[in-house]
Amino acid sequence: MREAFIKEAHDILDEDPRVALVLAEISADPFAKALANHPDRAINVGIREQLMIGVAGGLALNGLRPIAHSYATFVVDRAYEQIKLDLKHQGVGAILVSVGASYDGSPMGYTHMSPMDVSLIDTLPGWIVHTPGHPAEVGPLLRAATAHDEPVYLRLSTQTNATPHLDAMRLKVLRHSTSGRTIVAVGPMLQPVLDAASDLDVTIAYTHTPRPFDHIGLRAIAGDAPDIVIVEPYLEGTSAHAVAESFPDKPFRLRSIGVKRQDLHRYGTPADHATWHGLDAASLRPHLTPTP
Secondary structure (H helix, E strand, O other): HHHHHHHHHHHHHHHHOOEEEEOOOOOOOOHHHHHHOOOOEEEEOOOOOOOOHHHHHHHOOOEEEHHHHHHHHHHHHHHHHHHHHEEEEEEEOEEEEOEEEEEEEHHHHHHHOOHHHHHHHOOOOOOEEOOOOOOHHHHHHHHHHHHHOOOOOOOOOOOOOOOOOOOOOOEEEEEEEOEEEEEEEHHHHHHHHHOOOOOOOOEEEOOOOOOOOOOHHHHHHHHHOOOEEEEEEEEEOOOOHHHEEEOOOOOEEEEEEEEEOOOOOOOOOOHHHHHOOOHHHHHHHHHHHOOO
């Protein structure tokens, strides 16, 4: 996904004089060509993530469409106050593109892990959140984000699904069932969900754009007695409020599955963390099985 983003961003910078790029050292080498070719619009501020967001806000105030890029823990967690003040409070948008996701950076320790990034973005109304599940989804989502001025968070991961679904801006039903249970898989969680539920009688719906949440789509899919399991690649419960807002007039069942809230104090590989947090196929299966 990171390589797909870098390639597409280079092309967009060459094509669109309104688009700008702001880095804080992360990915400076692969963006060397852009930094050399567009010194007025491609800027590396050094290891100053808060400044990166401030510069992006200034560029947006001057009519440009800035892309700010770093690890999730740096571009969201560390720079949250600047996102709040230099973007939201100023009434301008930017495209924040992260790598590392929840635990892709686990070999480097907790400093490079951010399972709470989408929850933080959720505190600022109006953000569009993309969590692509396949590298082929990255380019179209990035291009779509450069075509408007709304705030966008594009969350990249090393975990990918086997197949891209470019038309999953809203919930896309991949399998229908008669059991009444609906599994909502967000971004790269689709593949473990498919593997876990290969022989289960459940409806499976996918989206790479959890914000704005597809309330209308979920109501149509879930029917009269909603029984929802949502599997997200970030902090468990992040979208519980969004699911609740989908059913203001009827009772519903909800199981929220995501990265567990405790700090494990472990390094390990991303696959290790998926298992420890119960996000591998074997761990997911009991929670996806319809209740009698």
